[in-house]
Amino acid sequence: MAILQYLEFFVIIPCIIYLFYLTSRIKKKSWQPTNWPVVGMLPALLQNMYHIHDYATQVLRECGGTYEIKGPWRATLSVLNHAKFYSFLESTLWHKVETGLLPVLDYFFKQGIDFDLQDVFQRFTFDSICQVVLDYDPSSLCIDLPYIPCEKAFNDVVEALLHRHIVPECIWKLQKLLKIGNEKKLIEAWKAFDEFIYPLVDSSNRGELKNDFNLLRAFTKAIEGKTIVSSGGLRDLLRDTSMSLMFAGRDTTSTCLTWLFWLIAVNPWAEIKILEEIETKLLLKEEKKWRYFNAQECSKLIYLHAALCESLRLFPPGAFEYKAPIQPDILPSGHHLHESTKVIVSVYSVGRMETVWGNDCLEFKPERWISPHGRGITHEPSYKFPAFNVGPRTCLGKEMAFIQMKNVAATIIYHYTVQIVKGHPVSPRDSIVLQAKHGLRVRLLMV
Numbered sequence: 001m002a003i004l005q006y007l008e009f010f011v012i013i014p015c016i017i018y019l020f021y022l023t024s025r026i027k028k029k030s031w032q033p034t035n036w037p038v039v040g041m042l043p044a045l046l047q048n049m050y051h052i053h054d055y056a057t058q059v060l061r062e063c064g065g066t067y068e069i070k071g072p073w074r075a076t077l078s079v080l081n082h083a084k085f086y087s088f089l090e091s092t093l094w095h096k097v098e099t100g101l102l103p104v105l106d107y108f109f110k111q112g113i114d115f116d117l118q119d120v121f122q123r124f125t126f127d128s129i130c131q132v133v134l135d136y137d138p139s140s141l142c143i144d145l146p147y148i149p150c151e152k153a154f155n156d157v158v159e160a161l162l163h164r165h166i167v168p169e170c171i172w173k174l175q176k177l178l179k180i181g182n183e184k185k186l187i188e189a190w191k192a193f194d195e196f197i198y199p200l201v202d203s204s205n206r207g208e209l210k211n212d213f214n215l216l217r218a219f220t221k222a223i224e225g226k227t228i229v230s231s232g233g234l235r236d237l238l239r240d241t242s243m244s245l246m247f248a249g250r251d252t253t254s255t256c257l258t259w260l261f262w263l264i265a266v267n268p269w270a271e272i273k274i275l276e277e278i279e280t281k282l283l284l285k286e287e288k289k290w291r292y293f294n295a296q297e298c299s300k301l302i303y304l305h306a307a308l309c310e311s312l313r314l315f316p317p318g319a320f321e322y323k324a325p326i327q328p329d330i331l332p333s334g335h336h337l338h339e340s341t342k343v344i345v346s347v348y349s350v351g352r353m354e355t356v357w358g359n360d361c362l363e364f365k366p367e368r369w370i371s372p373h374g375r376g377i378t379h380e381p382s383y384k385f386p387a388f389n390v391g392p393r394t395c396l397g398k399e400m401a402f403i404q405m406k407n408v409a410a411t412i413i414y415h416y417t418v419q420i421v422k423g424h425p426v427s428p429r430d431s432i433v434l435q436a437k438h439g440l441r442v443r444l445l446m447v
């Protein structure tokens, strides 16, 4: 009896799996993952994890846009909504360009050394969002580029969260218990966040913040006297709220800016058009001097806006969106959804589908966004352009994000030509935020 059990375990089961593998290979030379007994599609997902976004695009192309994955998936990530902080973010932005971005770029230019532009953008957005949310500027964007654990912890978190979506829940939970792999990184990242945020939350609670308005104070006021449903009480709630807003505001805009500068570096004609627009619309040709511009003037920069939309179409910072039906439903493709089904929308793939964006979908063409008379941006429905999400949970920071990105991009393009360092590898990182995997090493030249 025991021999039979061993035979079954070591010979029969592997043979069945191997036969299954062979038949599936013969039947289809396809990108679609094999649905294995027991482990479902997990092996294909793990095997393709190193290029998960392009892999998802190939599979979706092959099967007409919707594909059912058999395996354990779960949703995560939530951000909170607060309207007031947009105006405060704007004034913070001018200050950061003047005291952080320009001096740092000027230093790299004068030294003639190359540097990671993605890192500069991440520091810029980190400082700005900390100022707005926590009334504290950590000054991570300065010539020394200091190591700030909380700022770097963001990168570890976005990578580890993708891992949680791909490996079975029992595996990452075991890793968490044993404090190993990506889960170890997450534990360390949370420690860094706590050490950074809690002291600021405490000084806010003691009324020690400098400015009249900051998001932490506004949020505390808004919930004063209300019953708080939170396992950790008010202090934890404020920590979580701050964290969510920092996530929403830091990685999205820095990622979009990174890809914009890569796209215009490989399409230099676009940079010339953007520069021409900046000089004409902001009247810089006459003044021959850089000056800051407000949100209203920002709206005149249509070609730059279109270039940013192209960057978001081809490299949406949130490459995946997770949805769950509130009741059983049927997708237009005929797939049946149960209450427990998780739907993953590959936002990255939507932007690269011929059926959605036409045969030139892989080309960088800001022109596709410009209305026939060149006066504005054409409206694309959010289900065609889901970079800011679709439906009621759409991004609340969209307008603010464009103001921020236009200011940063215009400041750089007006002063410098950005050249990618020869041979620097550029590909998307495997994380829930589509950063550039190896950063973006650049050198600045005079315009």
Ligand code: HEM
Pocket: 078, 079, 080, 081, 082, 245, 248, 249, 250, 252, 253, 256, 312, 316, 317, 318, 321, 322, 386, 387, 388, 389, 392, 393, 394, 395, 396, 397, 398, 400, 401
């Ligand atoms: C290029 C820049 C940005 C992109 C592509 C973007 C994208 C998104 C997406 C996809 C969501 C939905 C997330 C989900 O529920 O699954 C979202 C929500 C949100 N975003 Fe943005 N975002 C950007 C910039 C910003 C900025 C600068 C802020 C301001 C700090 C911001 C604040 C928010 C907030 C508060 C929500 C939550 C909305 C809600 O749940 O009702 N976003 N964003």
